[in-house]
Amino acid sequence: MSGTAVAAPERQNPGVRARLGDLVRVAELDGRLLGMILTLILIEVGFGIYTGGQILSPVNLLTFATQAVEIAIIATGMVLVIVSRNIDLSVGSVLAVCAMTYAVLMHEIYPTTIGVDTPYGWLLALAIGIGIGCVLGAIQGFLIAYVNIPSFVVTLGGLLAFRGLVFDISGGSTQAPDDKAFVVLGGGALGSLGGTLSWALGALLIAVILAYLTYNRRRRRKFGFPVRPLWAEVLIAIGGSLIVLGGVYVSNAYHWPRGLIQQYAAAHNISPNGLDFEAGVPWPAVILLAVTVAITFLATKRKFGRYVYAIGGNPEAAELGGINTRWTIMRIYILMGFLCAISAAIASAQINGATNDLGGGYELLVISAAVIGGTSFAGGIGTIPGAVLGAIVIYALRYNLQYIGLASNNQDIVIAIVLVLAVAFDTFSRRRAT
Amino acid sequence: MRQRLAMVAAVAALVLSACSGNGATQAPGNTSAATAGATAAASGGTAGGCLIGVSWNNYDQERWKKADEPAIKAAIAAGGGTYTSTDAHDSSDQQNKDITTLINKGVKVIILLAKDATAVTPAVQQAEAAGIQIIGYDRLIEDPKALYITFDNQKVGTIMAQVLLGVQPQGNYAVIKGDPGDPNAAFLRAGMDLGGLKDAVTSGKVKIVGEQNTPNWDTTGAKNEMQAILNANNNKVDAVLSENDGMATGVSAALQAVGLTIPLSGQDGDAAALNRVALGTQTVSVWKNAFALGETAGNAAIQLCAGTALTAVKAPSDLPAASKPADLNTHLFTTPGNNQVSSFILTPTPIQQANLGDVISAGWVTKDQVCTGVAAGKVAACG
Numbered sequence: 001m002s003g004t005a006v007a008a009p010e011r012q013n014p015g016v017r018a019r020l021g022d023l024v025r026v027a028e029l030d031g032r033l034l035g036m037i038l039t040l041i042l043i044e045v046g047f048g049i050y051t052g053g054q055i056l057s058p059v060n061l062l063t064f065a066t067q068a069v070e071i072a073i074i075a076t077g078m079v080l081v082i083v084s085r086n087i088d089l090s091v092g093s094v095l096a097v098c099a100m101t102y103a104v105l106m107h108e109i110y111p112t113t114i115g116v117d118t119p120y121g122w123l124l125a126l127a128i129g130i131g132i133g134c135v136l137g138a139i140q141g142f143l144i145a146y147v148n149i150p151s152f153v154v155t156l157g158g159l160l161a162f163r164g165l166v167f168d169i170s171g172g173s174t175q176a177p178d179d180k181a182f183v184v185l186g187g188g189a190l191g192s193l194g195g196t197l198s199w200a201l202g203a204l205l206i207a208v209i210l211a212y213l214t215y216n217r218r219r220r221r222k223f224g225f226p227v228r229p230l231w232a233e234v235l236i237a238i239g240g241s242l243i244v245l246g247g248v249y250v251s252n253a254y255h256w257p258r259g260l261i262q263q264y265a266a267a268h269n270i271s272p273n274g275l276d277f278e279a280g281v282p283w284p285a286v287i288l289l290a291v292t293v294a295i296t297f298l299a300t301k302r303k304f305g306r307y308v309y310a311i312g313g314n315p316e317a318a319e320l321g322g323i324n325t326r327w328t329i330m331r332i333y334i335l336m337g338f339l340c341a342i343s344a345a346i347a348s349a350q351i352n353g354a355t356n357d358l359g360g361g362y363e364l365l366v367i368s369a370a371v372i373g374g375t376s377f378a379g380g381i382g383t384i385p386g387a388v389l390g391a392i393v394i395y396a397l398r399y400n401l402q403y404i405g406l407a408s409n410n411q412d413i414v415i416a417i418v419l420v421l422a423v424a425f426d427t428f429s430r431r432r433a434t
Numbered sequence: 435m436r437q438r439l440a441m442v443a444a445v446a447a448l449v450l451s452a453c454s455g456n457g458a459t460q461a462p463g464n465t466s467a468a469t470a471g472a473t474a475a476a477s478g479g480t481a482g483g484c485l486i487g488v489s490w491n492n493y494d495q496e497r498w499k500k501a502d503e504p505a506i507k508a509a510i511a512a513g514g515g516t517y518t519s520t521d522a523h524d525s526s527d528q529q530n531k532d533i534t535t536l537i538n539k540g541v542k543v544i545i546l547l548a549k550d551a552t553a554v555t556p557a558v559q560q561a562e563a564a565g566i567q568i569i570g571y572d573r574l575i576e577d578p579k580a581l582y583i584t585f586d587n588q589k590v591g592t593i594m595a596q597v598l599l600g601v602q603p604q605g606n607y608a609v610i611k612g613d614p615g616d617p618n619a620a621f622l623r624a625g626m627d628l629g630g631l632k633d634a635v636t637s638g639k640v641k642i643v644g645e646q647n648t649p650n651w652d653t654t655g656a657k658n659e660m661q662a663i664l665n666a667n668n669n670k671v672d673a674v675l676s677e678n679d680g681m682a683t684g685v686s687a688a689l690q691a692v693g694l695t696i697p698l699s700g701q702d703g704d705a706a707a708l709n710r711v712a713l714g715t716q717t718v719s720v721w722k723n724a725f726a727l728g729e730t731a732g733n734a735a736i737q738l739c740a741g742t743a744l745t746a747v748k749a750p751s752d753l754p755a756a757s758k759p760a761d762l763n764t765h766l767f768t769t770p771g772n773n774q775v776s777s778f779i780l781t782p783t784p785i786q787q788a789n790l791g792d793v794i795s796a797g798w799v800t801k802d803q804v805c806t807g808v809a810a811g812k813v814a815a816c817g
Contacts, residue, residue: 111802
């Protein structure tokens with residue numbers, strides 16, 4: 001493994017800062033991603049000190065991570081929307097239509113047809129909701145791509161019209177509860193993998209990381225592309241594995257609360273004394289992980305993703321280069337509808353039903369997550385993991401401020417300041433780098 | 435929820451309004467029977483003695499068509515009057531135009547569900563100049579010559595605190611409040627203190643371990659707040675005062691996720707919340723009987739039409755006992771704009787497991803809606 005093709009460029013006066021920068025560059029790490037992770041760590045450490053360590057307990061880390069999932073899932077798609085120089089303001093309303101579809105099916109329609117809590121009912125609801133999400137996305141995508149109406153206008157229309165549709169579907173009232181199997185999608189102790197399965201998932205993820213790094217290195221060498229120095233590969237493998245193991249460890253350190261243990265014991269006619277279950281990785285986190293990997297793959301390894309970034313970089317050149325830009329744009333919006341439907345399932349499961357206001361204001365949260373994560377409104381630039389981290393940073397802040405009991409209006413002030421500072425710092429450091 | 439969206443839209447105007455309230459029933463038999471086939475805009479015929487116009491703000495909200503309008507119509511018909519109406523589609527501008535339309539139609543009394551307490555003033559003055567009497571319905575209008583008919587919103591908070599303290603006199607309380615910009619949220623909270631919460635805290639029986647406003651009365655937001663409060667207190671929370679049923683939906687989900695079933699309040703009489711009351715996962719949903727409100731307004735309109743002086747108007751004597759105002763006379767109410775307005779202030783009704791049957795028999799919700807998932811023999815109303 002001596003053929004490291006890329007060496008750190010020589011510098012006249014390599015200070016510590018420059019060496020760190022080189023390190024990041026040589027290892028081909030995303031500086032902004034590292035910055036976001038650092039921000040997250042700073043937030044947690046800061047609040048950890050403030051609360052005497054309480055806020056770093058597993059249940060707190062799991063709670064905000066689970067709360068962030070709804071926004072994070074949609075944000076992965078919003079990156080592609082913004083990269084292609086478009087916008088989607090309708091996400092909250094599309095989410096609400098899908099969530100209300102799930103809840104109405106399970107609460108209103110199933111009792112008189114197939115029955116509640118059937119093994120397949122919730123899957124059928126999910127399929128129907130996802131179908132509706134994709135159709136709503138396709139309608140908007142068609143109007144944007146083929147009728148040439150600006151995406152701002154079309155999706156603003158979607159924001160209003162689909163919210164109105166929610167009231168029609170619900171008849172104006174809250175629909176609750178969902179099927180019991182469906183509620184598992186919302187996470188919490190009952191919606192988690194459990195201890196053993198969580199370790200299995202961790203092992204699988206580490207295997208995937210190692211396999212991917214090896215495969216990538218071989219492929220690059222085969223085509224004569226530069227590869228990372230071996231030490232960097234090893235460092236990334238170790239870092240990735242540690243993150244996975246840490247995540248599983250934290251998830252398993254959260255145990256079922258007493259109330260659930262007692263319910264379980266009562267249901268099984270056993271004594272609750274001595275009963276103890278590890279909660280494990282919450283299902284919403286598993287879903288988010290799958291979505292993040294899938295959309296990242298789509299964005300960076302498939303033709304579709306290349307086209308999206310090409311269109312964002314220069315729409316005319318992309319069109320002249322033979323890319324079917326219209327179909328590509330329409331597909332982005334279909335994907336958005338799909339992601340909203342997935343997110344809707346988690347949102348509905350988390351409140352065990354659906355209210356007419358579900359997803360209100362999500363468009364700004366989702367766009368914020370994408371932009372904080374490094375997506376540029378100028379188009380062409382943005383990463384999916386960045387957007388996911390952006391969502392997690394927002395919710396970490398919000399949750400920790402709620403935890404210490406700050407009034408909601410002052411929470412908004414703090415969050416706004418931190419987010420603007422984060423983006424300002426990033427812009428500043430980029431300017432220095434060039 | 436519709437009513438919460440309406441709240442947000444009207445935040446600036448709603449000072450002592452009842453917009454969060456879903457209609458409630460317990461209607462006297464004579465009103466509920468006369469409701470079938472109600473339509474949105476009855477044409478303004480002149481049959482009968484008196485033409486009475488209703489200016490709706492947002493008729494598309496389920497409550498008006500379901501409870502308020504039939505009750506108003508029935509009361510007007512009983513008094514020999516004729517009903518006509520307009521809908522402003524949530525626009526102050528349109529509402530001003532609507533009132534002009536009603537004036538031109540020749541109405542004698544206008545029952546006004548105002549979009550905005552002050553923006554509607556030009557049309558109100560125009561109407562009064564034409565000798566028309568205005569009834570401010572459900573929501574306040576800043577006009578000393580109007581009759582104001584609404585529910586006691588502060589009392590809603592009082593009832594919540596009384597009911598919860600009744601079943602859980604001591605322990606850790608969480609308070610999930612509504613939108614920080616909505617005066618109603620603060621009124622409800624003040625009402626809770628009057629209902630004994632403040633005394634219980636002072637005496638040390640109750641400790642408030644978490645209190646948070648919820649922007650836009652958002653369900654998911656309420657759930658997230660409740661999760662933070664539960665985690666911060668190691669799940670040691672004994673009761674939750676939620677200011678409405680939508681937020682109670684989120685709170686209830688957060689409680690269930692950690693296996694807690696504790697006293698929980700709400701308001702609006704949402705079907706989902708009444709179902710939780712039947713299931714035992716919510717203690718009370720405080721309800722504003724919109725049938726009673728409508729009957730009072732329609733009846734007052736007839737009296738005003740017959741020339742009764744504003745201060746001599748009486749509330750109907752056959753209102754459901756739970757909703758009746760303190761007495762049948764009008765009382766002066768001081769508005770935030772420092773106007774003295776004659777008013778009927780009706781009483782909200784707490785709905786708990788024991789009186790769930792009233793809701794079903796009145797036709798506000800069906801037995802199926804309330805009793806889904808309830809084991810036989812557990813709740814009287816569900817059989």
